[in-house]
Amino acid sequence: MRVVSGVRSRLETSIGRAGIALPWWVPVGVSAFGAVLAVAAVAQRGALVPPAPIALGGLLAVVTALGWAVTGRIAPPWLKALTVVAAVAILLSDPVVPDFAPVMLVVLTAETAAIARPVVALSVAAASVATLSVASARVGLVGFPVYVAAVLLGLAGGVMMRWYVRALGAERAARDSARDQAVLAERQRIAREVHDVVAHSLSITLLHLTGTRHALKQDRDIEEALEGLEEAERVGRAAMADIRRTVGLLAEAPAGTRPLPDARDIGALVERTRAAGLAVHYERHGDPAGVPDLAGLGLYRIAQESLANVAKHGAGAPARMRLAIGAGEARLTVRNRLPAGALPTAAGGSGLTGMAARAGQLGAEFSAGPEGTDWVVAVSVPAGAAS
Template sequence: MLERVVDWVRVRLGASLARAGITLPWWVAVCTNGISLALAGTAIGQRHALLPPVLLVASGVLAAFSMLLWLFTARIAPPWLRSATVIAAMAILLLRPVEPDFASVLLVVLAAEEAAISGPVVVISVGVVSLAVLAAAGWWGGEQGVPLYMVAVLLGLSAGRMLRWYVRALDAERDKQDAVRDQAILAERQRIAREVHDVVGHSLSITLLHLTGARRALQEDQDIDEAVDGLTEAERIGRAAMADIRRAVGLLAGAPTSTRPLPGAGDIADLVQRTRAAGLNVRYEQEGDLEQVGASAGLGLYRIVQESLANIAKHAPEAVAEVGLRAGPDGIRLSVRNGLRPEAPRGAGSGLPGMHARAEQLGAELRAGPQGDHWLVEVTVPGVPAPVAGRAVTR
C-alpha cells in the first residue's frame, strides 16, 4: 500500500513539477512541503491558547494552501502566490510571539525554497517581506531573537541560490553527456554505414565481373565449365557479402553478431586475388611485416583497397590496376593506381568521402585524384613501428 502511494505521488508530482518548469527532484518538493507543514502545525499548536480559533484555522489554511491546491488540481502554485500565503499565515501567528518560535523558522525554509526555484524578483521580494515581518514582530510583538532569525533568512536565501546553481550545472552536464552520447551513436552509425557501403559496393562489383565472364563464356566461347565456375564464384561472394551485411546490421540492432574476425592488412592479398579471379587485371606488391599493423589500421586499409577496387571494376574494368602496400619503421604507405578513362565520373557517390573518413579515423593522410592518365589513391599512416621483413609481389 505504501509503495503504491509513493509511486502515485512520484508520478503525479513529477508531472506537475515538469509543467511548472521546476527541475528539482520530486522528493525535494515532498521534503520541503512536509517540513513546512510540520513547522506550521507546531507554530499553531504553540498558540492554541493565545489566538482565536478563527485566526488559527486561517493561518493553517494559508500555510497549507499550495499543498491543497496540488492535491485537488495537480497544479503547482505560482511562487509568488505560495510565498504570499505562507508569509500571511506567519504574520498572523507572529501577532503572538512565543519562545522558541517555529513560525519564524518557517520563513527561513520559505526563503530557501523560493531562492532555489524562483527568479530574482520573487527571491528579493520574499527576502525583503520576510525580514520586514520579522522586524515588525520584534518591534510591536516583542519577538525574541529577531536578529538571529533575520540572519537565518539570509542564509536560507544563499543556500537556495547555491542549490539552484548546482541543479543548473547538473542539468548542463547531463545535456552535455546526452550530446556526447548522440555524437557517439551517430559516429558509430556512420562507421557501420561505411562498412555496409564498402561490403555491398565491392561484392556487387566483383559479382558483376563474374556474371559478365560467365555470360561471355556462354555466348562467345560456349564454355559451360568456365561459366559454371564464374557463377559459383559469384554465388560464394554473394553469400559472404550477405554474412558481412548481417553482421553490420546486427551492430545497428544490438543483436549478437558473428565471431568471424574482421579483415586486416594481411587479408589485402586475398582480396586482390579474388578480384583478379573475377576478371580485373590487378597487380599487388607488398613490402614489410604486416604483423605489426594494428587491427584498426588494418581494417581501415583493407576497406580503402576494397572500395578502390570496386570503383575500378565499376568505372574502368579494362584498366590495369596496381596495389602497393609498404610497412616500415616510419609508417605505412598504401597506393592504388589504375588507368583513367576520360569519360569516367570523378568523385561521384559516397566512396571517396567514406575513404577520407576512414583515413581520418586512423590519423592518416589520404590523397585521391587523377595523376596524369591514371587515378591514384594514396594513404600514409605515420608512426607505425613495422620493421621491413620481406617483399611479396603478385602479378
C-alpha cells in the same frame, strides 16, 4: 503498490507542470515541513481551536499545500510567498519564546530561491526580513538577528541548489548529446562497412558474370562459364557473411566468430579481384602483421572500395596497388589509368566520402584524385593508429 505508484506519478506530473526541476520528494518534503511548522507555531500560542485570529495565520500558512493536495496543481511561488508571509505576520503579533513562526520564513526563502527567478527570491527574502523587523520593533521579537541571519542563509542555500540543479541538467544534456553523437558515428561506420562490402562484391560478381557471358556467347565454353558462375556465387556468399558479421555489430552479441579482415587480407582481396578478370598488379613491402587491427581494417576497406571503383569506372584498365609498411606508417596506394575523355570525378560518389571518413577516424592522411592520366588513391596510416 499500484496506489503508491499512481500518487507518485501525479506528484511528478504536477511538479513538472510547474516547471520545478527537482525530485518529487523535495517539494513534498518542504511542504510537509512547512505545514508542521505552521501547526507547531499555532500550538505554541494555544490557538488550535477556531475562531482565534492566530488560527487564521496557521491556515494561511498551509493553504497552498492544501490546494496542491486537492487540485493537483502547485501554486505559483509568489502566491505561496504572499500567504506564508501574511501568516507569519499574524503569528508574530503574539510572539513566544522560542518561536517556530520565523523558521517558516527561512524555509520559504530557501524554497523560493531554489525554484523561482532571482528577482522573486530576493523579493521574498526582503519581505521576510521586513516582517521580522516590524515584529522586532513593535512586539519585541526575541532573537531577531538570528532569524535574519537564518533567512539570508536560506536564500544562499536556495540559490546554490538552483545553480546546482541547472549545472546537473546541463551535464546530463551534454552526456545525452555525446551518447547520441556516438550512436550516430557508429551507425555511419557500420553503414560504410556495408557499403564497401556490397559495392566490392557486386563489382566482382559483375566481372564474373561478364566473363561467363563472353564464354557462353563467343567461346561456347560451358566449363569456363560454370567456373565463372561458381566464383560469382562464392563471392556473393562471402559478401553475405561479411554483411551479417558487420550488421551483427548492432546487436549485443556478435553474429559470428570469424574475425574482421585486416591488412594481411589485402593480398587475398587482390587475388579474388584478379580471378574475376580485373588485372591488378600488387606490391607489398613490410610485414602487415605489424599493422594494428583497426588500422588494418581501414586499409582493407579502402583497398576494397578502390578496386570496386576501378571495376566500375576503369573500363577494364589494369590497376596497380602498393602497400608499404614502415616503422612510422603504413601507406596504401592504388592507381589506375583514367579512360579517355573521363572526368576527374569519375570515381567519385559515396565511396570516396566513406574512404575519407575512415581515414579521418584513424588520423590518417588521405587523398584521391587525378595525377596525369591516372586516378590515384593514397592513404597513410600512422604506425600507432588505433592500436
